[in-house]
Amino acid sequence: MRKTFVRFFTIADYEEEEAWLREQHRAGWRLVRTIIPCFYIFEKCAPEDVIYRLDYKNGAQDGEYMQMLRDFGWEYFHCCMGWLYFRKPASEMKNEGEDSLFSDDASKLEMIRHIIRTRMLPILIIFLTCTLPNCVRAMNGASGSSSLGLFALFFAPLILCLWIFLHCGIKLQRLSRKYGGR
Numbered sequence: 221m222r223k224t225f226v227r228f229f230t231i232a233d234y235e236e237e238e239a240w241l242r243e244q245h246r247a248g249w250r251l252v253r254t255i256i257p258c259f260y261i262f263e264k265c266a267p268e269d270v271i272y273r274l275d276y277k278n279g280a281q282d283g284e285y286m287q288m289l290r291d292f293g294w295e296y297f298h299c300c301m302g303w304l305y306f307r308k309p310a311s312e313m314k315n316e317g318e319d320s321l322f323s324d325d326a327s328k329l330e331m332i333r334h335i336i337r338t339r340m341l342p343i344l345i346i347f348l349t350c351t352l353p354n355c356v357r358a359m360n361g362a363s364g365s366s367s368l369g370l371f372a373l374f375f376a377p378l379i380l381c382l383w384i385f386l387h388c389g390i391k392l393q394r395l396s397r398k399y400g401g402r
Contacts, residue, residue, distance in 0.1 A: 221264040223249060228258040230384060231339050232391035234303070241272035245307075254300045269310040273321045274376045275333050278338050289321065302338070325399040332396050340388060347381045362379030 227246075229237040241251050241260075246269055249262035271354060273294070277285075281304060291314050298305040306321060313319050322328045 221368065222252070223262045223264070225260040225262065226258050227260055230388050230391070230396070231335055233275070234276070234394075238272045238274055240400040241307075242270060245270040245272070251298070251307075253298050254305075256301055259380075271310050271313070271319050273306045273319075275304045275306070275321050276302055276335050277304055278334065278335075292318070294321065323356050327394060328399040332392055332399065336392060340385070340392065342387055343381065343388075347378075347385060351381050352376050 227240065229240075242261060243252065243263075244260075245265070246267055248265055248267040250265040250270075251272070252261045252263050254260050275281075279302065289296065289306060294306040294308050296306050310319070317323075321364060322331070
């Protein structure tokens with residue numbers, strides 16, 4: 221039996237996504253895959269405490285990296301938009317720190333920096349080069365009804381881009397501080 225959930229997480233909400241996936245597995249739903257932007261496909265399973273971890277590699281992972289995680293008992297089962305999905309039964313955690321893919325805070329901080337370089341900067345560039353200029357252009361010529369429609373067409377993406385950029389930027393900055401960054 222399969223079930224689809226609709227849930228939206230931004231690139232900065234990966235810790236919340238991990239917790240939510242763990243919750244679903246405890247309730248008897250194992251994640252099979254995701255479909256962007258916000259669809260989660262689960263299959264029925266025996267309820268179990270399984271820890272989910274996400275790592276953002278954006279294609280930078282190699283066989284050695286994947287083998288190392290397998291050696292530590294992590295099951296790789298899905299990739300979506302650069303995010304690698306891993307899981308491991310909580311019962312297999314013998315020592316403190318085994319519930320993390322990362323060996324130290326510096327590794328977590330490097331992942332956050334990688335997210336900023338490969339996701340946040342492109343969003344900022346799109347915003348500054350496409351969305352904002354078109355919105356300003358539409359606003360300057362907003363005298364007729366067609367110009368107002370054009371302005372409304374560009375205003376919604378402008379607000380969405382601003383919200384995503386601010387939400388992710390603030391959250392990634394907090395995570396960066398949490399793991400020892402500035």
